[in-house]
Amino acid sequence: MTGIQERLATGKGKFTPLYPELGTGPVSYEDSISQEFFEAERDAVFRRSWLKVGRVEQVPRTGSYFTRDLPGLGSIVVVRQADGSVAAFHNVCAHRGNKVVWQEHPGEETKGFCREFSCKYHGWRYGLDGRVTHVTNEEQFFGLDKSALGMPRVHCDTWAGFIFVNFARDAEPLSGFLGDRMLELESYPFGEMTQHFGYKTRIKGNWKLSIDAVLEWYHPPYVHGRFIDPDVSKAEKLVPPVDAYHYDIFEPHMLTSVPGPPPLPPREPGALGPARRDQKWVYRLFRAGLFGPDDVPDVGPLPAALNKGRINSWGNDSFWLFPNFSFQIWARNFYITYQYWPESLDSHTYELDIYFPPPRNAQERLAQELVADSTIEFAMQDSNTVEATHSALATRANGKFHLSDQELLIRNFHKVIRDAVAAHQSSGER
Amino acid sequence: MTNQATTLPESFRELEPYVADWALPTRQERYDMRLSKTIDELGEFYDAIAPRAEEAIGYLNELDLNDLPDDATRLLHLLYSMVLVSYPVNVFKQPRIPDSGAAFFDTVAEPSV
Structure with a gap:
């Protein structure tokens, strides 16, 4: 194992077997390529959630x-x-x-x-x-x-x-829909993070495939290989081990937590060294990276409901709210929201919003700029993969697909959507 | 350049040749500029500003971020552009994100400064 892998490994076993209702067999992606399912989903999910x-x-x-x-x-x-x-x-x-x-x-x-x-x-x-x-x-x-x-x-x-x-004509109370696990996060200081960067794009693919693309941590060395190391065999060794993550399911919502690098210590004058064409030098210059600013702003006490999986070197918690929204709370005191709005079976809009505490000076502002830019550079790669996935799935040349343990939230996500459609159809409501 | 007027703070006047293209107030304008350049042009801008960046951040830190004079605002915008070209120059070796195909994010909200 490499250094990062030794440091973060937990020896935890597989997660999927903890949720026997998910099963472990191959899955169908008909829910992402069937027009009939798309229309049923709009009624059963989007018109009543x-x-x-x-x-x-x-x-x-x-x-x-x-x-x-x-x-x-x-x-x-x-x-x-x-x-x-x-x-x-x-x-x-x-x-x-x-x-x-x-x-x-x-x-x-x-x-x-x-x-x-x-x-x-x-x-x-x-x-x-x-x-x-x-x-x-x-x-x-x-x-x-x-x-x-x-x-x-x-x-x-x-x-x-x-x-x-x-x-819906009759909607259950919002608090009941959110459930206790979400309600515990109410005290997080979202309202103080008013420094807002917002982005939007349209993606040619089913909306659920976009969510799949960020529900697992299996893809980074490949989709984002050049960010990590252009040599894939090296990139593979630079990502956290599979047992370093944490997953939780509280139907219909869910959580994934990831490790991240600790912030850099304050820089001594003269320690930066001469300018180089090296992104690590840029990270040290601006004191920020994909995981956030190195000078972490004080936002007061955080709710105990964060990092409940007690993962080492915690990076963020991504909470997934049924059906199409995620808020990702980062250890370095900012948050990102992701939202996916289906337009048609094979098209959706994707909104990505980043919120920081207001910066106190140019250094903090520039650190935020670097975090926001890094986030978008990564997200664009994820988005384009979705188009490639949808177009290939839609051929139906293959009808059975295989999900590893790291992809249990994908298993769960498609299940809760299919369950909602089935429940609505069996209730005979229109 | 030394005899010409500068629109930047005096000690950063050597960066004046980059003001017209890169001291842009919005991400959309900066991103459009990035895509309009060759990787060599991005590298040239990066190599010009990177050696002055730490000093520029120090200069700007002494000022009130919400009440910057115009010359300091231009310098800040150059640094935003440096952030935006850093990935192409240091990581991608091309102006576009590799494998990003048609994917493109429109900026719908950004801080006023």
Whole structure:
């Protein structure tokens, strides 16, 4: 074993057998290439789950709003109410169905601040509670009960500063959906990490394949080989051993924890050495790398719910919320969110957002720039692999695939999605 | 260069030839510039700024990050560009990320400074 592997090995056995309901056999990827499954999944999963749509920092005061155009689900308006709560409405006018809130391009999302929403078509107005407050030439209508009219409400609630909506007619409470294991994280200082870098891309592949690509730590020496060492046989020796990670499943959600390098000690003056074409020199210069800044900002006490697997040299915890959202809390006091929105069977958008505490000086700001850039350089490689996977799977030339122990969360992820579809279909709901 | 005006802090005037291309305020502009250059051009910029980078960070650290004068802001933007070209120059040996195909992230939010 190499140094890193000796240092991080735990001697733990395999994880998958701890979850007998997952099985260990080959799997089908029909759930990612079948149009029929895709449509069933939209009904069973996306139309009846709590979906994260934003952060409370996006709606700082009464009347602050943003819209989200969620593929296959519709456009919604999310707005801060006078009582401090956050509400969501279908972005549809009660008059003739026009999209109420948009700017310049009807298909693009927007944000802003207002006292009332006003429909661009015939000037109907809506209060922040979504109810109609003004009908142009009201006397021209027939038996109109204005008080009963509004933009239809969408269930909306917040947790740890994340805003969630649920398109179901009857939605279970958000806290019940999250469950005790997630609720333990509520005290994490998400709200103090207001330094925000946000990125978005579209990927030609089923959305679940994108999630698969970051649920395991089997791929790094190959997909990201050049970051680690251009010589694959060397790269393989520079990644943590398979038993260094931690996995946990609390259906329908799950967790993966990874080790990471400890921060560099403070640098003595003159210790950097002359400039070199060497990325390790760049990391030392800016005092940061993929795993975060070396000068870790103090954000106060952290919840005991982090690194519950007690892995050595903890790097981060990635919590996966059913169905399409992950927040990844890093040991060096920042967090990243990942979200995947299916557009069609073979296309989805991918949103990656990085949040740091505000930097106190240029050194801290530049360290954040390096972390953000490194994250994106890696993520682009992951994304492109998805396109290659989808196009090959879709040929159905092969129908049986094999998952190793390191890929147990992939096994679980597809199972909970398939289970949700099956449960919905057997309940006969539409 | 020494007789010409500089738009950077005086002690960094030797980097003035890189201001027009690389002192760009947004990631999108910097990334577009990276893709428009050859790897040799990226290497030339990297080799010019890397030896001055530690000193530049020290200079900027003495200032209020949220109230930087324009010349210091340009220097900071050059350092952001150095971050962005470091992977191509040191790791990829090409402007694009290897095997990234059509994948490209649009920047939808970034700090104002």
